[in-house]
Amino acid sequence: xxxxxxxxxxIAGLATANLLQQQGHEVTISERExxxxxxxxxxxxxxxxxxxxxxxxxxxQADFLPxxxxxxxxLYSQTKVQLEDKSLNPWKCIKRKxxxxxxxxxxxxx
Numbered sequence: 735x736x737x738x739x740x741x742x743x744x745i746a747g748l749a750t751a752n753l754l755q756q757q758g759h760e761v762t763i764s765e766r767e768x769x770x771x772x773x774x775x776x777x778x779x780x781x782x783x784x785x786x787x788x789x790x791x792x793x794x795q796a797d798f799l800p801x802x803x804x805x806x807x808x809l810y811s812q813t814k815v816q817l818e819d820k821s822l823n824p825w826k827c828i829k830r831k832x833x834x835x836x837x838x839x840x841x842x843x844x
Contacts, residue, residue, distance in 0.1 A: 748837035772831035801828035
C-alpha cells in the first residue's frame with residue numbers, strides 16, 4: 735500500500751482519491767479552502783462521465799445523483815448569433831456543489 739497526497743479537494747481530487755482508495759492506497763487530500771470547495775458552475779456530464787461515477791459507487795441506477803437531463807444545447811454570441819446547435823443524447827446537468835458532496839461522501843473518513 736502506498737501513501738499518496740492529493741493537492742486539491744475539488745472534483746478531480748476527490749474522484750482520484752476515491753479510485754486510489756479502492757485500489758488499496760492510503761490517500762490524504764490537501765485543500766486550501768475551509769470546508770468543501772463548492773463554488774462554481776454546474777456541469778454538463780457526458781454519459782461516459784456518468785458511467786465513471788457509477789463505477790465509483792458500483793451503482794446501476796441512472797438517477798443516483800441530483801440533476802436534470804439535457805437533450806439539446808444552443809450557444810449564442812453576445813450579438814445573439816447562433817454559434818452552435820447540438821444534440822446531447824442526453825447529458826446530465828449537475829450542480830457543482832451536488833457533485834462535490836457526492837464525491838466527498840465516497841471518501842472514507844479516517
